Amino acid sequence: MRLGVLDVGSNTVHFLVVDAHPGARPLPAHSHKVPLRLAELLDDAGAISPDGVERLISAVRDALQAAEDKGVEDLLPFATSAVREATNADEVLARVTAETGVELTVLSGEEEARLTFLAARRWFGWSAGRLLVLDIGGGSLEIAYGLDEEPDAAASLPLGAGRLTAGWLPADPPEPTDVRALRRHVRAQIARIVGDFNRLGTPDHVVATSKTFKQLARIAGAARSTEGLYTPRRLSRKALEEWVPKLAVMPTIQRGELPGVSEGRAHQLLAGALVAEGAMDLFGVEELEICPWALREGVILRRLDHLPTATEPA
Numbered sequence: 001m002r003l004g005v006l007d008v009g010s011n012t013v014h015f016l017v018v019d020a021h022p023g024a025r026p027l028p029a030h031s032h033k034v035p036l037r038l039a040e041l042l043d044d045a046g047a048i049s050p051d052g053v054e055r056l057i058s059a060v061r062d063a064l065q066a067a068e069d070k071g072v073e074d075l076l077p078f079a080t081s082a083v084r085e086a087t088n089a090d091e092v093l094a095r096v097t098a099e100t101g102v103e104l105t106v107l108s109g110e111e112e113a114r115l116t117f118l119a120a121r122r123w124f125g126w127s128a129g130r131l132l133v134l135d136i137g138g139g140s141l142e143i144a145y146g147l148d149e150e151p152d153a154a155a156s157l158p159l160g161a162g163r164l165t166a167g168w169l170p171a172d173p174p175e176p177t178d179v180r181a182l183r184r185h186v187r188a189q190i191a192r193i194v195g196d197f198n199r200l201g202t203p204d205h206v207v208a209t210s211k212t213f214k215q216l217a218r219i220a221g222a223a224r225s226t227e228g229l230y231t232p233r234r235l236s237r238k239a240l241e242e243w244v245p246k247l248a249v250m251p252t253i254q255r256g257e258l259p260g261v262s263e264g265r266a267h268q269l270l271a272g273a274l275v276a277e278g279a280m281d282l283f284g285v286e287e288l289e290i291c292p293w294a295l296r297e298g299v300i301l302r303r304l305d306h307l308p309t310a311t312e313p314a
Helices: 050-069 089-100 109-124 161-168 176-198 211-219 237-248 266-282 295-305
Strands: 002-008 012-019 027-035 074-079 131-136 141-146 153-157 205-209 234-236 287-290
Touching: 002 050, 002 295, 012 050, 012 295, 027 050, 050 074, 050 089, 074 295, 109 131, 109 141, 109 153, 109 205, 109 295, 131 211, 131 266, 141 176, 141 266, 153 176, 161 176, 161 266, 176 266, 211 234, 211 237, 211 266, 211 287, 234 237, 237 266
Parallel strands: 002 074, 131 205, 205 287
Antiparallel strands: 002 012, 012 027, 131 141, 141 153, 234 287
């Protein structure tokens, strides 16, 4: 069947169409992204601005038209931290439904972590053993650990690259005192939950998802996207520690010229790097592997798990 996934994230509204069947690998058929940066469109009261709401509704309408054009049978619409934590979330969700007919499912941070973990587990398989999965979004950092498809521990922290950039790094390039303050804040937040994971044992394999980790791995020398989905891509803590001070003195325009860094995300790359470095350091990770699948694939896989197989009645 042809599924459409509408992901209202903190950075973008991403509409993904896949051909999917139980027991088979989902095959991407169409992808469209609209940069919204909802995590950066909050007013002083923490509400999504009127302009942000209008742009969100427009993006959802465009996705609906694409779903019709591409023959989507089932639409899976969801929203993450930017909508979840907005003080006017109920109003925003009601407007989206009233004007588009789409009811966005708001995932909790823990649900994000668990679905992302499922995607990573399916990608790497059982032979990967105990997985530690890290995901840096625009609004939050998700962490999950476990041996099975359901993680034994999952957590979400308000340490998204977009959120932190807007709240802590106003200058371009940022002030050294602001970078130092953000570094302390990030590490203090992560340190609060490290013990919950460490008591479960040392992971056999550490993986990371998200555009932030992919871009950091690329500037540290990982293979470019044109080399294929199945090419292993890794990021070492040593390389990251070498890049953080370089990123800290670069203006956004210069970061955007780095290999693999998109213009729309260049401004928040430093904040993402500080989160990645803090997580790898505090969890004792020397190297991690980039997972091509993440939350959207987790949502698709969970949906497929609830479809009847060919031998079962519909």
